[in-house]
Amino acid sequence: MDFSKWAVVGGCVLNALCRSPFSDTQQQDINLVYYVNDILGFKKSIDVTVNNLNKILSQDSRNEIKVEKIPGTPDYNVFLPCQVTLNFAWANVGNSKNPLSHILHNFDMDICQVAFTGDKVVSTFPFLQALATKSFIVYSLHARSSKHVCTRIAKYCHRGFNLLVTIDFDGDFDTLMAQEEIPLYRVEHVQYIGDDDEIQLATKEFRRSFVDNIDTYRLQEKFMHMVCPQLLHYT
Structure with missing residues (x-):
């Protein structure tokens, strides 16, 4: 793994830092993010990593690594024979001077x-506070959050962390969880009558948007203003 381009992020790293593994560890994916602003090198770097993994497993021809592109995204899933899934994700870091910090602070x-x-x-500093208090904040949470946000919340509550909700939150989790699950990507084929009165076929693609740290109630901004206000000064 070329760690000059890739970082392991999120829940799998959190799991490694805990005294006891999560009860759902065997179902947990390993998330890797590409934090170099070079989309052309993204797939090539994945291929190099997969080739290296294949060399490790070459002694047993029964072991096969499967690579699958995630529809509607530039990302890939790599399925290892040991039932572990590696998720390789592309992150648009723009001209950020600290790409990895940019990515982490944008997690919701x-x-x-x-x-x-x-x-x-x-x-981030908020992560350290969350780890120390066994609690967490979902900055993107609002009264009309989609079901997959609430599903992620339930997952971390099951792992032993307590959700902290702002006093201004006026949503109802039972109602939110009753929503239809929005797939990551789906395609619809529709027919319509064209200007020539002939039946035409069209394909519509729908992508579930990535949940950015929109900080609905400006919680992170208020927190950072107390502990490190200079981080809020942009040039």
């Missing part, structure tokens, strides 16, 4: 704002 859950870079663990 503070308990996931942590990364392993091969020789060290890096995180």
Whole structure:
């Protein structure tokens, strides 16, 4: 793994930092994010990693690594014979001077704002507070949040962390969980009558948007203003 381009992020790193593994560890994916602003090198770097993994497993021809592109995204899933899934994700870091920090601070859950870079663990300050208090904040949470956000919340509550909700939150979790699950990607084929009165076929693609740290109630901004206000000064 080229850790100059990739970092392991999120819940799998959190799991490694806990005294006891999560009860759902065997179902947990390993999330890797590409934090170099080079989309052309993204797939090539995945191929190099998969080739290296294949060399390790070459002694047993029964073991096969499967690579699958995630529809509607530039990302890939790599399925290892040991029933572990590696998720390789592309992150648009723009011209950020600190790409990894940019990525972590944009995660909508503070308990996931942590990364392993091969020789060290890096995180945001809110992550350290979440880990110390066994609680977490979902900055994107609002009264009309989609079901998959609530599903992620339930997952971390099951792992032993307590959700902290702002006093201004006026949503109802039972109602939110009753929503239809929005798939990551889906395709619809529709027919319509064209200007020439002939039946035409059209394909519509729908993608579930990534949940950014929109900080609905400006919780992170208020927190950072108290502990490190200079981080809020942009040039």
